[in-house]
Amino acid sequence: MAGAAVPTRLVGKIALVTGAAQGIGRASAQRLAAEGAVVVVADANAEGAEETAKLIRDAGGSAKARPVDVTSADQLEQLVREIVAEFGRLDVAHNNAGIDIGRHPTLVDTTEDEWDRIMSVNLKGIWLSMRAEIPSMTKGGGGAIVNTASAGAFKAGPGFSAYGTTKAGVVMLTRAAALENSGANIRVNAIAPGMVRTPMLESAFSDSPQLEQMLVQMTPMARISDASEMASIVAFLASDDASFVTGATIVADGGSLA
Amino acid sequence: MSGAAVSARLAGKVALVTGAGSGIGRSSAQRLAAEGATVVVSDLDLDGAGATAGLIEQADGTAKAVALDVASGDQLERVVAEIVAEFGRLDIAHNNAGIDLGAYASLVDTTEEQWERVMSVNLKGVWLSMRAEIPAMTKGGGGSIINTASAGGFKAGPGRGVYNTSKAGVVMLTRAAALESAAANIRVNAVSPGMVRTPALERAFAQNEQLEQRLMQMTPMGRISDPSEIGSVVAFLASDDASFVTGASIGIDGGGLA
Numbered sequence: 155m156a157g158a159a160v161p162t163r164l165v166g167k168i169a170l171v172t173g174a175a176q177g178i179g180r181a182s183a184q185r186l187a188a189e190g191a192v193v194v195v196a197d198a199n200a201e202g203a204e205e206t207a208k209l210i211r212d213a214g215g216s217a218k219a220r221p222v223d224v225t226s227a228d229q230l231e232q233l234v235r236e237i238v239a240e241f242g243r244l245d246v247a248h249n250n251a252g253i254d255i256g257r258h259p260t261l262v263d264t265t266e267d268e269w270d271r272i273m274s275v276n277l278k279g280i281w282l283s284m285r286a287e288i289p290s291m292t293k294g295g296g297g298a299i300v301n302t303a304s305a306g307a308f309k310a311g312p313g314f315s316a317y318g319t320t321k322a323g324v325v326m327l328t329r330a331a332a333l334e335n336s337g338a339n340i341r342v343n344a345i346a347p348g349m350v351r352t353p354m355l356e357s358a359f360s361d362s363p364q365l366e367q368m369l370v371q372m373t374p375m376a377r378i379s380d381a382s383e384m385a386s387i388v389a390f391l392a393s394d395d396a397s398f399v400t401g402a403t404i405v406a407d408g409g410s411l412a
Numbered sequence: 413m414s415g416a417a418v419s420a421r422l423a424g425k426v427a428l429v430t431g432a433g434s435g436i437g438r439s440s441a442q443r444l445a446a447e448g449a450t451v452v453v454s455d456l457d458l459d460g461a462g463a464t465a466g467l468i469e470q471a472d473g474t475a476k477a478v479a480l481d482v483a484s485g486d487q488l489e490r491v492v493a494e495i496v497a498e499f500g501r502l503d504i505a506h507n508n509a510g511i512d513l514g515a516y517a518s519l520v521d522t523t524e525e526q527w528e529r530v531m532s533v534n535l536k537g538v539w540l541s542m543r544a545e546i547p548a549m550t551k552g553g554g555g556s557i558i559n560t561a562s563a564g565g566f567k568a569g570p571g572r573g574v575y576n577t578s579k580a581g582v583v584m585l586t587r588a589a590a591l592e593s594a595a596a597n598i599r600v601n602a603v604s605p606g607m608v609r610t611p612a613l614e615r616a617f618a619q620n621e622q623l624e625q626r627l628m629q630m631t632p633m634g635r636i637s638d639p640s641e642i643g644s645v646v647a648f649l650a651s652d653d654a655s656f657v658t659g660a661s662i663g664i665d666g667g668g669l670a
Contacts, residue, residue, distance in 0.1 A: 332670040336632035336634065375656065386653035387654065397644070399645065400633060400670065412588070
């Protein structure tokens with residue numbers, strides 16, 4: 155899906171991608187690197203992050219893997235400090251780390267532990283990431299932040315209540331950050347993916363064989379997207395092609411919300 | 413604003429842009445051509461369309477100017493038939509032709525004639541355009557349609573009732589067309605610009621000196637965009653970089669709706 159001709163809009167830029175050990179984050183890191191950025195590949199899974207960095211370097215790009223837990227403000231502050239120390243600046247951040255709770259309970263059946271855990275990664279993690287990134291970008295004269303929300307932020311779905319709520323929060327957090335930082339020349343936007351073939355989704359398919367067919371039928375484009383189709387949107391938002399786009403959420407769901 | 417490095421994502425594509433005699437449409441036509449598309453530049457104002465085609469040809473692009481009133485179903489059918497006859501296909505359409513009342517008027521003070529005129533161009537014109545384009549794209553195996561809506565389609569503004577209503581209609585028309593045409597491999601999306609430095613806006617500034625300052629203050633990014641900043645989003649939506657994006661409206665408003 156990533157067309158043969160990838161533009162080179164991000165030459166000289168320093169980018170951070172969280173949750174980049176797999177799925178959307180890995181594809182995003184690869185695409186940003188293919189467009190010329192130096193990419194810091196961050197994930198709680200250090201081994202997966204290293205694999206992504208290796209894929210990028212094998213393709214001729216520049217990448218460095220770093221472990222990070224986005225629920226830890228200290229780790230995020232330290233990571234951003236290290237990026238600025240080593241590369242001199244931070245221009246692009248794709249705050250993408252997110253989790254599913256691994257089962258699909260109703261709100262009534264959701265435990266407090268599950269609620270706290272998904273909120274701390276998917277919502278507070280994005281806030282903490284931006285809190286660490288924005289001062290560095292401001293010092294550098296500006297930047298572009300892309301947060302991973304979800305089509306589930308706009309439409310409730312059975313078993314996705316806590317997840318959808320975190321992602322709706324990401325949409326508003328994105329708007330708030332855009333408003334606060336436009337004076338610092340920092341654009342803040344979100345992507346809202348629908349169904350994407352990621353390890354997270356593949357594991358749901360293995361739990362429920364009918365799920366894949368059902369999800370395909372629910373999508374007007376009648377297919378599940380490839381992670382590279384999200385990465386191309388991230389690269390657009392990171393680039394000057396989106397120079398007047400801020401506070402926006404780009405839905406990429408094959409028409410499900412149409 | 414249109415970055416130095418423009419990619420060639422649209423080589424071999426045939427594109428139609430309406431309202432391309434000036435402003436956003438002209439800029440979009442230039443950008444689509446710069447990315448490799450053959451662009452049919454249409455406008456009610458044939459001189460303006462000719463000037464746009466001339467600019468494209470001077471930059472080594474391929475363009476053809478045609479006169480077109482988008483309020484006429486017959487003219488649209490004929491233009492699309494001519495495009496298919498001459499170029500063999502239609503891959504991309506940017507339905508951009510739109511008008512303003514030329515004055516701010518409350519709904520109570522709006523005449524029926526004004527209502528009919530704005531609706532016939534801004535809303536019915538987009539429908540008639542798609543009605544003519546979709547069958548040709550379907551025969552060609554797919555395509556990408558971009559409609560020009562407005563940030564005003566999401567937020568009411570004093571004196572803008574009819575214009576904004578027409579643009580909110582474009583947002584839903586875009587969703588409806590996306591849903592209906594997904595199976596034909598046609599993606600349909602909208603751009604929703606905020607303030608853009610177009611000839612229409614420059615005329616308004618000439619009439620009201622405080623307006624420019626006021627509009628800049630209302631925009632978090634503190635400036636008015638250049639039409640090229642809309643053209644770059646149109647090119648993104650037209651390209652395979654947006655391969656899973658359909659039914660979406662992308663706000664390009666410097667944070668105005670954040």
